[in-house]
Amino acid sequence: MKKLCPFSKRWWCPELDGFKRPRSHASNEMYKYRDIADHPSKAEFKRLSRAMSDKIEEKRREHWIEWLENIDARQIYTANKVPDLRTKVDGIPKMATTNGEKAEALAEDPIPPDLTLSRRNPDGSTTLQIIETALTYKYLGVVFDPKLRWSAHYQKVIASSTWWSFQVARLSKISGGMPPHRIRQLYNTVAVPAFTYAADIWYTGVQNPPGSKKRTGSVAVTKKLVPVQRRAAKLVTGSLSTTAGDVLDAHTNLLPVDLLYHKILQRAAARLASLPPSHPLHSPVRKAARRQVKRHRSPLHNLFFLTGIDPTQIETIAPTRRRPNYVPSFxxxxxxxxxxxxxxxxxxxxxxxxxxxxxxxxxxxxxxxxxxxxxxxxxxxxxxxxxxxxxxxxxxxxxxxxxxxxxxxxxxxxxxxxxxxxxxxxxxxxxxxxxxxxxxxxxxxxxxxxxxxxxxxxxxxxxxxxxxxxxxxxxxxxxxxxxxxxxxxxxxxxxxxxxxxxxxxxxxxxxxxxxxxxxxxxxxxxxxxxxxxPTSIPAIRQAYLSDLQKCWKQRWKKSPRYPATHTIDKSLPSKKFLQLVKSLNRRQSATVAQLRTGHSPLNQHLFRIH
Structure with a gap:
C-alpha cells in the first residue's frame, strides 16, 4: 500500500476504553490470587476478555462497512494500490486480487496475515507451510520489529545498561572497592559500549529546535538512561543516593547521556565519511549527506544532519596500502x-x-x-x-x-x-x-x-x-x-x-x-x-568534543547546584576531582566527595532529609 486510507485503523473508540479498564483491573486481581486455582477472578478475567474481543470485532466491522459505503474515487485509487492479499477462509488460504476482495479483506483485518508458502508434491497434492510473523528479530545485535520501530531495541539497551551498572557496583564497595578512576575507566570501557552499540542506526540525537520548548530525537530512551549513568557516577564518587546527577557527572567528568550519544554519533559519521569508493556504503553516505530530506529520513540522513560532517572534505582511509612485508627505502x-x-x-x-x-x-x-x-x-x-x-x-x-x-x-x-x-x-x-x-x-x-x-x-x-x-x-x-x-x-x-x-x-x-x-x-x-x-578525522573529533565540553559547561552553570559547588572547585566539570583523590583509598575518597557535594551523613543533612 503506497498511502494509507484516511479511515485506516480508526475503529478504536471510547467505548472500547470502558472495556479495557475493568479487564486490566481483573488481570491484576487474577495475578494477585494466582496461587488459588478456583478463585472467581480468573473466570471474571476470561469473561471480560471475551466481551472485549467481541466488541472490538463489532466496532472494526462497523467501521469498515461505513468506510466501504462512503468510499470516494480517491480512496478507490488508493485501495487499488494495495498488492494482492492472501487471506484465510475457513482455514484455507485464498488470494484477494480484485478491489472488492481487497476491501473485504481489509475490513475483516487490516493487518496482513502470516506468509503462506506452498509446494507441489510428486503425487499432485500441495503442502502448505505457514510462516508466522516474528514479533522481534535480532540481527547483528540490533533488535528489529515488523514495523521497523526501535521500541524493542530500546528495552534491550535499557536492560543492558542497567545490568552492567549493577556489575560495576559489585566492585565499588566503600569498604574496599576499586579506586574512583578505575571504576570510571571500567564504566567507560565496558558499560558505555554495551548501551551505545550501533547507536548510529537506532538513536537520533536529541536537539532543542530554535523557537520550540520541545526536544526532538530519541528523548524517551535518553531519559531512561540518565538514572543508569547517575548510578554509575554515584559508584565512582561514593556519594549518597540523594546527590543530584549533574553534580555527580561534573565530579566524575562523565558526559551527560545526550552529549555522550552526540560524541558516539559524530565518531560513526566520521568513520562512514572516510570510506573509500570501493566500499558499498560510499555512494549512499555521500548521497545522504548531500541534502536533508523532509520525510522518510534514513539513519544516514539523521546522522550527517546532526553532526554536520561533509564526506567530500574528510580524508579517505583505504583498506589496503602496501604489501605487508614492505621494507622502507630508509x-x-x-x-x-x-x-x-x-x-x-x-x-x-x-x-x-x-x-x-x-x-x-x-x-x-x-x-x-x-x-x-x-x-x-x-x-x-x-x-x-x-x-x-x-x-x-x-x-x-x-x-x-x-x-x-x-x-x-x-x-x-x-x-x-x-x-x-x-x-x-x-x-x-x-x-x-x-x-x-x-x-x-x-x-x-x-x-x-x-x-x-x-x-x-x-x-x-x-x-x-x-x-x-x-x-x-x-x-x-x-x-x-x-x-x-x-x-x-x-x-x-x-x-x-x-x-x-x-x-x-x-x-x-x-x-x-x-x-x-x-x-x-x-x-x-x-x-x-x-x-x-582533506580534513583530519582525529582533528574534527577533538574539535567536536571541545564543543560538547563547552555545551556541558554552559548547562552546568544553569544548574541550581552550581553556585555552591563553584565556590569549592571552579574547574568543574573536569578531571580535577579524580586527580585529587587518586592517592586516597576508597573510603577517604568517598568522604571527600560527600563533603564537596553537601550530601554527607552529618546531622545537618540527615535532618534535612527526614
Whole structure:
C-alpha cells in the first residue's frame, strides 16, 4: 500500500476504553490470587476478555462497512494500490486480487496475515507451510520489529545498561572497592559500549529546535538512561543516593547521556565519511549527506544532519596500502634516552654532508610544517606549508608533511649525495608510524613519504649511473631505476626544545607556517600545490568534543547546584576531582566527595532529609 486510507485503523473508540479498564483491573486481581486455582477472578478475567474481543470485532466491522459505503474515487485509487492479499477462509488460504476482495479483506483485518508458502508434491497434492510473523528479530545485535520501530531495541539497551551498572557496583564497595578512576575507566570501557552499540542506526540525537520548548530525537530512551549513568557516577564518587546527577557527572567528568550519544554519533559519521569508493556504503553516505530530506529520513540522513560532517572534505582511509612485508627505502633511529639522542643528533649533524631537519607546529590556531636543508652545517634552503586551522588538522599531520618537504628538498638538489644523508624529526610517533603499513588516519601522508623517498633514490641512481643509463637506452635495452640502497638515507629522532640549533630553526619556520604562510606553490611537492589537504578525522573529533565540553559547561552553570559547588572547585566539570583523590583509598575518597557535594551523613543533612 503506497498511502494509507484516511479511515485506516480508526475503529478504536471510547467505548472500547470502558472495556479495557475493568479487564486490566481483573488481570491484576487474577495475578494477585494466582496461587488459588478456583478463585472467581480468573473466570471474571476470561469473561471480560471475551466481551472485549467481541466488541472490538463489532466496532472494526462497523467501521469498515461505513468506510466501504462512503468510499470516494480517491480512496478507490488508493485501495487499488494495495498488492494482492492472501487471506484465510475457513482455514484455507485464498488470494484477494480484485478491489472488492481487497476491501473485504481489509475490513475483516487490516493487518496482513502470516506468509503462506506452498509446494507441489510428486503425487499432485500441495503442502502448505505457514510462516508466522516474528514479533522481534535480532540481527547483528540490533533488535528489529515488523514495523521497523526501535521500541524493542530500546528495552534491550535499557536492560543492558542497567545490568552492567549493577556489575560495576559489585566492585565499588566503600569498604574496599576499586579506586574512583578505575571504576570510571571500567564504566567507560565496558558499560558505555554495551548501551551505545550501533547507536548510529537506532538513536537520533536529541536537539532543542530554535523557537520550540520541545526536544526532538530519541528523548524517551535518553531519559531512561540518565538514572543508569547517575548510578554509575554515584559508584565512582561514593556519594549518597540523594546527590543530584549533574553534580555527580561534573565530579566524575562523565558526559551527560545526550552529549555522550552526540560524541558516539559524530565518531560513526566520521568513520562512514572516510570510506573509500570501493566500499558499498560510499555512494549512499555521500548521497545522504548531500541534502536533508523532509520525510522518510534514513539513519544516514539523521546522522550527517546532526553532526554536520561533509564526506567530500574528510580524508579517505583505504583498506589496503602496501604489501605487508614492505621494507622502507630508509632506516629509522630512535634513541631511548633524551640526552643520548641529543648527542647523536649533534654527531650526525656534524659528520653528515647533507642533512634536513623537519618540524610541525600548532600555533595561534593554525597548523604548519617546515623543513630546512643543511649542507656541511650551513643552511641552504627551506620550505614551509600551512595545513589549515587546528580544528581540521593535527600536529601529527604537520610532522609527516615536514618529512615530505625535507625529501622534496633533497630531491631538488642536482648533485650526488655521498656518505650519510640524514633527516631529523622531533616526533617519535611519526617515525614509528613509517613502519606501520596498516590503514589508519593520515596514512595517505605516510604513503607520500615512502613515495618521495623512493623518488629520491631513483634520482640519485640516475645521477650515479648516468653513463650506463644513456648507453642502455642507445642500445635499445630496458632500464630499471633502483628505488633502494642507492644512498644511505637515515631518519633520526632529534629531541625538541633542547637548544639544538637546526631543530630550533625548523620550529621557528613551522610557527610562521602555522600563522598562514606557505612557500611558493612551484617549490612544493605536487600533492601540496593545488588543493588543501582533506580534513583530519582525529582533528574534527577533538574539535567536536571541545564543543560538547563547552555545551556541558554552559548547562552546568544553569544548574541550581552550581553556585555552591563553584565556590569549592571552579574547574568543574573536569578531571580535577579524580586527580585529587587518586592517592586516597576508597573510603577517604568517598568522604571527600560527600563533603564537596553537601550530601554527607552529618546531622545537618540527615535532618534535612527526614
Amino acid at each position: 632506516s629509522t633511529h630512535i634513541k631511548g634516552d633524551k640526552a643520548i639522542a641529543l648527542a647523536e643528533a649533534n654527531r650526525i649533524h656534524r659528520i653528515a654532508p647533507t642533512s634536513v631537519h623537519c618540524d610541525g607546529s600548532g600555533y595561534e590556531g593554525g597548523v604548519g610544517a617546515s623543513a630546512v636543508l643543511f649542507v656541511n652545517g650551513i643552511e641552504k634552503a627551506s620550505l614551509k606549508y600551512h595545513l589549515g586551522p587546528i580544528t581540521k588538522h593535527t600536529v601529527y599531520e604537520a610532522e609527516i608533511v615536514g618529512l615530505t618537504l625535507g625529501l622534496h628538498l633533497l630531491t631538488s638538489t642536482s648533485r650526488q649525495l655521498h656518505s650519510i644523508t640524514a633527516i631529523g624529526s622531533d616526533s617519535q610517533a611519526t617515525i614509528k608510524a613509517l613502519g606501520n603499513q596498516k590503514p589508519h588516519p593520515a596514512h595517505y601522508l605516510l604513503d607520500h613519504v615512502h613515495t618521495a623517498a623512493e623518488k629520491l633514490h631513483v634520482k640519485q641512481d640516475r645521477i650515479a649511473r648516468a653513463d650506463d643509463r644513456r648507453a642502455a637506452i642507445r642500445r635499445g635495452n630496458s632500464w630499471t631505476d633502483r628505488t633502494r640502497r642507492v644512498i644511505d638515507l637515515q631518519i633520526h629522532w632529534t629531541p625538541g626544545h633542547v637548544d639544538f640549533a637546526p631543530n630550533e630553526r625548523a620550529d621557528e619556520i613551522a610557527k610562521i607556517a602555522a600563522m598562514g604562510s606557505s612557500s611558493p606553490q612551484l617549490s612544493l611537492p605536487v600533492y601540496l600545490r593545488h588543493k588543501p589537504l
